[in-house]
Amino acid sequence: MYAYDEIDRTLVNERVSEFRDQVKRRLSGELTEDEFKILRLQNGVYLQLHAYMFRVAIPYGTLSSEQLRRLAHIARRYDRGYGHFTTRQNIQFNWIKLAELPDALADLAEVGIHAMQTSGNNMRNVTSDQWAGVAPGEIEDPRIWSELLRQHTTLHPEFSFLPRKFKIAITASDHDRAAIKIHDIGLRLVKNEKGETGFEVLVGGGLGRTPFIAKTIKHFVHGRDILSYVEAILRVYNQYGRRDNIYKARIKILVHELGIEKFSREVEEEWQHIRNSSLQIDDGVIEDIRSRFSYPAYEKLPHMPDELRQAAADSDFEAWRKNSVFPHKVQGYSIVTISLKPTGGPPGDATAEQMDALADLAEKYSFGEIRVGHEQNLALPHVAKRDLPALWKALDKLGLATPNVNLITDIIACPGLDYCSLANARSIPIAQELTRRFANHELANLIGRLHINISGCINACGHHHVGHIGILGVEKNGEEVYQITIGGRADENAALGSLIGPGVKFDEVADVIEDVVEAYLALRERPEELFIDTVKRLGVEPFKERVYATR
Amino acid sequence: MPLVKGGKIVEDSFVKLDVDAPLPAAGDILVPGDRFLKDADALLARPGKVGVIWPNNRDIDALVPYLGKLAAVALVFPTFRDGRAYSQSRLLRERHDYRGELRATGQVLRDQFVFMLRAGFDSFEVKKQADAEAFTQTVKRYSVFYQPTGDGRITALHRRMQLRHSEGVGT
């Protein structure tokens, strides 16, 4: 956990009072909506179909129990008793009143949470691996650097009015859980031959109307230079990124139009001017940030405690353990993923009661720490293995032990036309129907790892391009129509999916997905061959033939 | 449109000239970048100060040779959503060491004052009278800054290091 000091708290409070003044000026008419819109977006406030929507940042996906309880309080006091975890380590509240927002922000500020730059054309919440600091084999905890970047990007005087939004993600593991290749800047923490920490820097990834996988711009940027290098990229983008067309304004288009070689030359030239400036970070600064992250005092525990051995007789427990419990870097501990994808539920939603209860469980079993992942699930990062049976029982009571992590019902979905003013079609009801169709966990396990991602419009908040199966809702003659792609992935081998055929109607989507899955089960070489690998081996055609033969 | 300079609303001594407006015999003038470059020597030779209005979509490199002779550079925010001039102003101040007046023009609203000050602006053509009057209050809103810029304000990172150091000395 990173603990805010007086300096961080002061800044958050200053931002709250500024926003209070901005809301006041808006409600009095002193600010027009046109002027206010950008100001509210810079603080995470959207206007959606039914109401304002409020997006709160969970930097690098780390929350304390106290903070999670406060989010529950916001849901209860200012909203309708639930919140929605997004694909970028944020939580959204869907029914908030503008006039009450300053109070909600003040409540959050008390526990070191804010909504700064969770929307708008600025640098968004810096995201990271939800297993940061606990994943086996990790090079080092990427959150130290995420926090450094969080601070540097907060209220930046030069880059708060960029051509378009700007997202940074950091990973420090071989397996990329932070989807860095679909970010404007992706940072992969690496060590050089001298053992010094630095980053492989990727640039220009992003989904939306024109999806691109990020390209490596520099193989190694030393840790001490990371702020100046990121600043150089941003300065080039701020000056030369397109502002004439909102769909061409992301950095991915600039990188594409200039070409990565020319773009990197521009960045390099700018960087040489500023790398030896006050942006250079000395070790003391890094140590200071590191010192404010607290790490649990792990006990020396056996690899296989008796409690776990005894519980293995319970097949429900075993099904959950095999699915949702992952190796921890410390012997005797596990990382537990909490599925927010119950059968028939909206993906990523949690009620205030669930959040409160989870905060308690985290205190009891996970050193008071909770993580939020881009797959819209939560995690308890430090659970002693001996506590797993008791934790499972408690989670099950809360409806938080669905053993479907990474399976076909672990669906990523944007809010879609049920909430979002940009959407063309609904996403959540499609996800709900799919979770019902594949509610049988044995069937889901038979299918194996399979990620379905659903977006309700081309802006791709549901990351449909990089779903193993991607579903994109569009509108055609006043009706919802869904385009289906296969073969996408968001990890270190990130790829964009390919369309398998003409769009289908709302009522037919689940049938088509069932057919795709059936085709896979028939086509796979052996049970261990994952869906994504079968698609890679065979291409789209055999799937297309089987799915569309009778349509 | 009120001009704020040195924290106060002041009279603007500069007259803005269009591309083809006749040149007054004396007095301070602000001229568009193109016109200035075409006729720089003559403009600088006449009595009165010269400032340049520089568009936000043109590299400032062409202006650099003249910086020492310019009394003012006015950068442009066509809308407050367009932030290119923040980069231009930091480059002028921090890379090219420009010390004359650096003026923010266009859609300048109170909610940008702190950003603009930090980026090096020291004068502001403010869109609304009420915003201009609120200048002093507004710029006091923040006391914590995370990024180092040419304005010399101490950053949070360095303040922490100082605190840590002084604690260390005390014990």
Added chain:
Amino acid sequence: MTSPLEQKKIKIAGPSIVTANRTWDGIVVYRTAAKGWSADLSEAAIVRNSDEAKALLAESTADDVGAVGAYIAPVQVGEDGKILPGNLREQIRRTGVTIGSQAQV
């Protein structure tokens, strides 16, 4: 549903209304003939040609302290004069999300 945020030219194909969200709390409201806003669709002013629509939208947009994001939306008017939303998006705005109980507390 084409997002009304992309609404550029004003051309209506049938009876329409102007809708927006109330500024202070964000709830869905409809422009009334009395130049106010109502949360009740049955009180919405109906326009039937592009000029009327343009005028109603202009008047609504001008009142941006009252409500924000005003746009024209189609409706169906029954024989009994009952006004119903003209597309799925407006249906959802009127009756709420279609995803079951949790969100309808």
